[in-house]
Amino acid sequence: MTLDLSDEDKKYILNEYLRNISDISNKRYQERVWILGEGPEVDDFDESVCHFFDDGDPILKKYRDYNITESQYLLLKQFRDKFKAFSKEHDFPEEFIDTPEWARIMEMANEVLVAFDYKKSAIRRQILDSFLENLSGISDKEYLQKAWIEGKEADFDESVCLFFDLGDPILENHKEFGITESQYLLLKQFRDEFKTFSKEHDLPEEFIDTPEWARIMEMAKEVLVAFDYQN
Known part of the structure; x- marks a missing residue:
């Protein structure tokens, strides 16, 4: 067989x-x-x-x-x-x-x-893993409560900066990162939505319970599923 x-x-x-x-x-x-x-x-x-x-x-x-x-x-x-x-x-x-x-x-x-080109590929995998780890945090309300609001880890601004600092080069060179077309489209859709949201909101304690943020977390989870990411 x-x-x-x-x-x-x-x-x-x-x-x-x-x-x-x-x-x-x-x-x-x-x-x-x-x-x-x-x-x-x-x-x-x-x-x-x-x-x-x-x-x-x-x-x-x-x-x-x-x-x-x-x-x-x-x-x-x-x-x-x-x-x-x-x-x-x-x-x-x-x-x-x-x-x-x-x-x-x-x-x-x-x-x-x-x-x-294995060593460069390994570096790209590390970058992608770091990006997805940050995205996993964005998708997890319990983590966000502790990290962003209680101040135990990275804050909202840091997570936003890390998302775009890592994410934009990944999107620009998505084929080099082994990202499929469907993953790319889903990630780009989330990126655009998150960019708009982060421009309009600064304080997580004010938005964490809103339907708009619930949608952001839901979209983040959809991306993680598409990448088969498990933290």
Whole structure:
């Protein structure tokens, strides 16, 4: 039985695969997690190897389905073959982590990440996550009561500034952030509505119980659902 994967599923699988390659490229991570066993990550060399091949081999077999270019595929396959040979001969990172052979593996892993623009993508994901986290706060009346009115966290002005400082560049470059057309349209609609509201209102204690603000929170939740965001 063949499992049909959505584009979002494929994007997620590829990202997890590249994240594992990022760990393979990162000596500090390996020393901290693989050798010293320090968290919060729970991982070791064997797990990284298993994930690499379990996730990667199906991707390589159908690489075009994952929007992987021919040059990316060839680079990835070259790395896969090299890493397979290495992992068959080595088991203990404390024994190989300082060797020239492992240095070459890390170098090749980094070349793959560059080819996939992974580090820039990771930064974009962090920006989008921060934006959605702020939006989640805007959608949560209980949080707003504590934060904006009781003054326990960010105030309304800070949330507004953060929304537009992060949101406008995201909207302008939405394709680079992996945002679909339907997500973009929903987000833009909310942005326009929120911009109008924030220009006309300053004091959350005066508007938090109004129907207009209830509508803003409802629209924010609709955006979060569209982005499958869970805080």
